[in-house]
Amino acid sequence: MATRTGQDGLSRDRIVEAAIAMLDDGGENALTFRALSTRLKTGAGAIYWHVANKEELLAAATQAVLADVLRGDEGDTTPRDAVRAIALGMFDAIDHHPWIGGQLGGLASRSASMRIIERIGQQVQALGMPQEHQFFATSTLFSFILGVAGQNAANARARVGGRGRAELLGAEAAIWASLDPAEFPFLRSAAGQMGDHDDREQFLVGIDLILSGIGSAR
Amino acid sequence: MATRTGQDGLSRDRIVEAAIAMLDDGGENALTFRALSTRLKTGAGAIYWHVANKEELLAAATQAVLADVLRGDEGDTTPRDAVRAIALGMFDAIDHHPWIGGQLGGLASRSASMRIIERIGQQVQALGMPQEHQFFATSTLFSFILGVAGQNAANARARVGGRGRAELLGAEAAIWASLDPAEFPFLRSAAGQMGDHDDREQFLVGIDLILSGIGSAR
DNA sequence: ATATCGCTGGAACGTCGTTCCAGAAGCAAG
DNA sequence: CTTGCTTCTGGAACGACGTTCCAGCGATAT
Numbered sequence: 001m002a003t004r005t006g007q008d009g010l011s012r013d014r015i016v017e018a019a020i021a022m023l024d025d026g027g028e029n030a031l032t033f034r035a036l037s038t039r040l041k042t043g044a045g046a047i048y049w050h051v052a053n054k055e056e057l058l059a060a061a062t063q064a065v066l067a068d069v070l071r072g073d074e075g076d077t078t079p080r081d082a083v084r085a086i087a088l089g090m091f092d093a094i095d096h097h098p099w100i101g102g103q104l105g106g107l108a109s110r111s112a113s114m115r116i117i118e119r120i121g122q123q124v125q126a127l128g129m130p131q132e133h134q135f136f137a138t139s140t141l142f143s144f145i146l147g148v149a150g151q152n153a154a155n156a157r158a159r160v161g162g163r164g165r166a167e168l169l170g171a172e173a174a175i176w177a178s179l180d181p182a183e184f185p186f187l188r189s190a191a192g193q194m195g196d197h198d199d200r201e202q203f204l205v206g207i208d209l210i211l212s213g214i215g216s217a218r
Numbered sequence: 219m220a221t222r223t224g225q226d227g228l229s230r231d232r233i234v235e236a237a238i239a240m241l242d243d244g245g246e247n248a249l250t251f252r253a254l255s256t257r258l259k260t261g262a263g264a265i266y267w268h269v270a271n272k273e274e275l276l277a278a279a280t281q282a283v284l285a286d287v288l289r290g291d292e293g294d295t296t297p298r299d300a301v302r303a304i305a306l307g308m309f310d311a312i313d314h315h316p317w318i319g320g321q322l323g324g325l326a327s328r329s330a331s332m333r334i335i336e337r338i339g340q341q342v343q344a345l346g347m348p349q350e351h352q353f354f355a356t357s358t359l360f361s362f363i364l365g366v367a368g369q370n371a372a373n374a375r376a377r378v379g380g381r382g383r384a385e386l387l388g389a390e391a392a393i394w395a396s397l398d399p400a401e402f403p404f405l406r407s408a409a410g411q412m413g414d415h416d417d418r419e420q421f422l423v424g425i426d427l428i429l430s431g432i433g434s435a436r
Numbered sequence: 437a438t439a440t441c442g443c444t445g446g447a448a449c450g451t452c453g454t455t456c457c458a459g460a461a462g463c464a465a466g
Numbered sequence: 467c468t469t470g471c472t473t474c475t476g477g478a479a480c481g482a483c484g485t486t487c488c489a490g491c492g493a494t495a496t
Contacts, residue, residue: 010475033453043476044454050474054453102320105372114394114405121404133423135408135415140362140424147365154323176332186339187332190353197353205351206358213431228444251484261445262485268443272484 010042012050016060023061023099027160031058059110062103066112069093070119079126080211086119087145087207091200094149101153104146117142127214137214144210148203170195228260230268234278241279241317245378249276277328280321284330287311288337297344298429304337305363305425309418312367319371322364335360345432355432362428366421388413 018039022031033044033054040047051057074085094101104113121138129137159168173195176187236257240249251262251272258265269275287310292303312319322331339356347355377386391413394405 032451034451037476043478045456045477046475048454101323105319105368106376114397114402118402118404121408125404131407132411134404135411136420136423137427138404138408139420140427143365143369143424144358144362145365146368147361147363150323150364150368151361158324179332184332184336186336186343186352186356189349190339190356193350193353202354202357205354206361209355209358209431209435210428211431212434213427213429216430216434217427250482252482255445261447263446263487264444266485 010040010046010050012060015040015047015050016057016064019057019061020064020097024097027157028099028102029160058103059106062100063110063112065093065097065100066116070112070115079123082123082126083120083141083211084204084207086116086123087141088200088204090116090145091148091203094152095199098152098156101146101149101151101156104149124214127211129214129217133217137210137217141207141210144206148206152199228258228264228268230278233258233265233268234275234282237275237279238282238315242315245375246317246320247378276321277324280318281328281330283311283315283318284334288330288333297341300341300344301338301359301429302422302425304334304341305359306418306422308334308363309366309421312370313417316370316374319364319367319369319374322367342432345429347432347435351435355428355435359425359428362424366424370417 015036018036019031022035022039031054033047036047037044051060069086069089072085072089074082077085117138120141121134124134124138124141155165155168159165163171173191176184176191176194179188181188233254236254237249240253240257249272251265254265255262269278287304287307290303290307292300295303335356338359339352342352342356342359373383373386377383381389391409394402394409394412397406399406
């Protein structure tokens with residue numbers, strides 16, 4: 001039995017909590033068993049007693065973060081608003097912990113992702129989609145969310161140490177604006193919107209676009 | 219000047235080509251400078267003369283694969299079909315080289331991704347989207363594509379060594395089918411479609427869903 | 437012939453994930 | 467209190483990786 005799970009005793013939860021903190025402020029490369037050992041004032045072997053390996057630790061950290069998303073309850077709104085609420089919950093979690101963007105794809109069978117798909121699916125059902133298209137529509141929403149998550153993760157990776165979001169975005173917009181208008185008319189004209197857009201709003205527009213696709217395919 | 223770029227001479231192209239081959243049949247972990255050295259019958263230092271580091275090598279490999287996608291020309295079809303053609307080109311490239319799924323997010327400023335966004339953007343423009351929404355609509359399509367790419371990459375990762383796609387899909391469907399119908403009504407009812415769906419068709423349905431959202435928001 | 441330059445191959449370094457193990461800390465039985 | 471057993475700890479050690487370093491090769495220019 002557990003001898004002492006109190007003060008200084010190591011536990012799976014304490015390890016996962018520390019891992020999340022390290023991931024949050026140092027990115028994926030900052031999570032090291034050595035650094036984790038130091039932070040928890042213990043050795044690598046002690047950590048391996050509670051956690052099988054790094055992959056499992058990352059999965060556990062992802063689950064812990066997603067658990068918060070699932071705590072929200074979008075009671076008696078319209079299905080459309082319910083989907084928006086779930087999606088925004090995901091977005092905010094990803095925004096706060098960008099590293100989960102690289103993890104979300106792999107654990108489709110794990111409980112958290114399944115619960116999220118279930119919730120979205122129920123709302124898609126409530127939107128009146130024919131039975132045989134519900135699965136595809138739900139997957140589309142989920143894939144879009146994963147795509148945005150992945151981009152957020154990549155952006156956060158490019159940001160470690162160096163520049164902030166605004167600076168990075170500005171540099172990108174500058175590149176777009178300096179392109180040959182004959183070859184890149186679209187990127188040129190979109191450079192402005194690219195430079196000062198709100199990620200959250202852009203995300204929501206995407207969700208709405210898919211939702212209205214679902215609405216018209218009803 | 220290059221002394222001998224012929225038969226056995228090392229070159230950036232030969233390195234990238236070998237890297238793609240190794241990534242294709244061994245996944246991301248199979249690409250090692252040591253294994254690459256062995257395959258090219260040379261040393262690590264020789265490779266580093268042509269390539270700055272692993273990140274650049276991965277980026278170059280991704281660019282090389284995407285270059286093929288950009289070779290296609292969707293001449294005088296409808297904008298809708300043009301988007302479908304571009305998206306399917308991406309899907310097939312991702313399907314053939316699943317590892318690019320983990321790379322696509324990061325290089326938004328690099329030429330290949332920019333060209334793809336440009337092409338999609340032009341078609342979105344042709345669909346009659348109001349100027350101020352074109353950028354968001356294009357991003358939505360691109361994010362969806364990246365999301366599917368990421369999932370493909372994760373699935374391929376889970377597949378190395380072990381089971382094939384059908385086996386993995388079947389296992390997942392079995393899990394869904396065995397869930398508590400009270401708690402997971404949607405996943406239960408979708409287990410069948412999950413078990414025997416066609417990834418490509420599912421992808422195309424997603425694209426169409428977004429396109430019809432774009433059409434109705436016109 | 438000699439010096440120079442582009443390029444090569446492999447040794448070496450530091451870091452990582454992971455394994456291994458001696459032993460500390462708690463508990464049960466005598 | 468002692469003895470044995472189980473649970474858990476800390477740190478040493480291992481193999482593989484990305485990367486750096488450098489002695490030296492062949493071809494060319496002087």
